[in-house]
Amino acid sequence: MxxxxxxxxxxxxxxxxxxxxxxxxxxxxxxxxxxxxxxxxxxxxxxxxxxxxxxxxxxxxxxxxxxxxxxxxxxxxxxxxxxxxxxxxxxxxxxxxxxxxxxxxxxxxGEDQLQVKEKKTPKFRLWTFPVLVDGPLGVVSAAELIGIILFIVFVIWAVYSYTVVNFEILPSYGDDLTLEEKRVFMLQMSAYSFGLIGLTCLAFLFLPVARGSILLRLIDIPFEHAIRYHVWVGNLTMFLLTLHGLCYMIVWAIRGIIPSEIIEWKSDGGANFAGVICYLFGLLIWVTTLPPVRKRYFELFYYTHHLYVLFIIFFALHVGDTYFSKAAGGIFLFMLDRFLRFWQSRTNVNVISTTCYPCGTVKLVLSKPGNLQYNALSFIFLRMREISWLQWHPFSVSSSPSDGKYHISVLIKAVGDWTEKLRGKVSEESKIELPFQPHSEILASVEGPYGHESPYHLMYEKLILVAGGSGISPFLAILSDILHRTKQKKLSVPRHVLLVWAVKRSNELSLFSTNDMKSICPSFSNQLNIEIQTYVTRESEPSLEENLVHKATSSSAFSVSKGGGISVLVGTGNKLWAGSYVIISTVGFVITLGLLNICYLNPFSISYWWYRGILLLACMVISVCIFGGLMVGLWHLWGKRTSARGEGDEDGEKFNMRQHIEGVTDEDLSLGTFAHSYFVRYGCRPDFKEIFGSISDRWGHADVGVIVCGPPTLQSSVAKECRSQSLKRRSSHPIFHFNSHSFDL
CATH class of the missing domain: 1.20.58 (Methane Monooxygenase Hydroxylase; Chain G, domain 1)
Known part of the structure; x- marks a missing residue:
């Protein structure tokens, strides 16, 4: 301010x-x-x-x-x-x-931090320098590798330290123990140690999956990136919990007490039966996350993941309140995010317009209030109740915040059952009614938008955007954002942009027509240098004349606006409301826990572990629902009041949008009219060694931001070349900073 x-x-x-x-x-x-x-x-x-x-x-x-x-x-x-x-x-x-x-x-x-400094000396950054490229973890940056090493070192150190301590306390079990009895006691203590280490890892498990977490906003890592950390920590946690349970099973087998120990429900210690149930839920979640199962049976993976609720409940019953407290912080922040998502997703969002493209892609324009902010590299989760009540799918936003105050756009390629049904519904609606005429209402549920706290593509003076297929979607938003900022004469704008786009068929080139870029800033050529290199990999020659290959033969329709806009209740939304929601809910948790101790636990000397554990979890739920719910209600009222002030402007924007689409011609949509340098190559893939080598010679001594949106193979190829070029660079050559914008569950 x-x-x-x-x-x-x-x-x-x-x-x-x-x-x-x-x-x-x-x-x-x-x-x-x-x-x-x-x-x-x-x-x-x-x-x-x-x-x-x-x-x-x-x-x-x-x-x-x-x-x-x-x-x-x-x-x-x-x-x-x-x-x-x-x-x-x-x-x-x-x-x-x-x-x-x-x-x-x-x-x-604020955004004032993102000032491009042309004379700034290029330097390596831990978050954008890829170290591991082809391994099972995908592309791993130097900062991520440091985090992985720290976790591995912690686990090894903890196992070693607990083992030393266990050897020291072994004599306390008796001086006349036989060698076999000592081994059994050591195995039992090791099982307990594995549980403690797994509990520490569990404290980190839920932090990355809180989509609008205040902590993710603090370190500017969006959910799409953080989800991989959840996968890594989840695998490590389940491995340790498996060792925890397996060692106890071996001890019980040696002593011949497996049946009685499994069903035991202790009041002054861990409830074994609750632990067994908790592990079975965790194991089912773990198995369905394995790549062969997740990729082939995604819906099974998606639905079984909701068993985390039962996992947490039985975990609290198993370990009691004291041990549950060690992981409660991350779980509580996740509960806050999940509660907020629940209320945001209850809003019916009107789909303002729909457009079908010949390549099997649908464009949806969704209504949003003017006070809901987002960045050009954001994404949303979308549900269409007429297709499925349970399925949520993530999509990158293809519009810039400057494109319109009251709408947001996404491109959806038909590649699965859900997307095929969506395309069929949109095509049917477009055929029933005349193009560009009001048709029956299409409603959606939306969670988000989520994304980086700041538009990091503005950090670089020079950008390389690499897209595969529908991965062009977020880059359309970036280009639009850059053009709007150039038109407004803002300083923090990249001046050189290279877009490398690989598609399978030439009919996908029509996706570039989703936004009329040239109309945004007609005089951009004097201030901005844009190059576009397109590769059609599965066609040896153009199927149409070269000047017509990218024309969009699409059908569009506008819906009757009966639904509302996207709810402002999102963790990455208004900072003051999101922060107040976290603070008030936490204070409410402290108050609720204090009342529980004053009115019940202390007066009645309640000491059962499992009972105190579930009561602690109940306090967390109550504080989120009551205190957090109060803040959500006030936040919702504030959103309605502030958004109501711009209803007239919103109607005008929708009218202008309709007039704009009706007036766009094929010539306006031409890629060649938008870029300084543009070509299409058929029957080949991008040669990144040649592309990056040419850029190194032409762009000189600078920080070059490289953003990739596409399949893992494309990310690996680009990351490998970024690493190679940066390591062997001369003093007059740039440093390439790798950034991935690919979402992979």
């Missing part, structure tokens, strides 16, 4: 005397300094809390760490919340504290 005020004041110098103007300028400069200082303090504090938490996790398996933990519990167990509150504060507290501090930090941060 301070920057905006400064710019505003500088535009009206005649309204003030020279002295007053100088005074206001000084005040604004002081405000900017104060904001920078506040952000620095918040960032340092969050780093200190995070590093202290990580150090404690590494120290806990040792005698020293265990001693610190015991001293902490002894010092705080006499408080209102008892040992559960002590463990909550120690393990989950740091995550919540960082989430709290992230709210003012994000409010103080």
């Amino acid at each position: 301070a920057v905006d005020e400064f710019l505003h004041s500088s535009q009206h110098p005649l309204l003030h005397s020279n002295g007053a103007h100088a005074h206001n300028t000084n005040n604004n400069n002081k405000n900017i300094i104060f904001v920078s200082l506040a952000k620095w303090v918040l960032k340092v504090t969050m780093w200190v809390v995070f590093l202290a938490w990580v150090i404690f996790l590494f120290l806990f398996p040792t005698d020293f760490g265990t001693g610190l933990y015991d001293d902490w519990v002894d010092a705080t167990s006499g408080t209102l919340f008892g040992e559960t509150g002590s463990v909550l504060l120690l393990y989950s507290g740091p995550i919540i504290i960082i989430a709290f501090l992230a709210v003012p930090y994000l409010l103080l941060s």
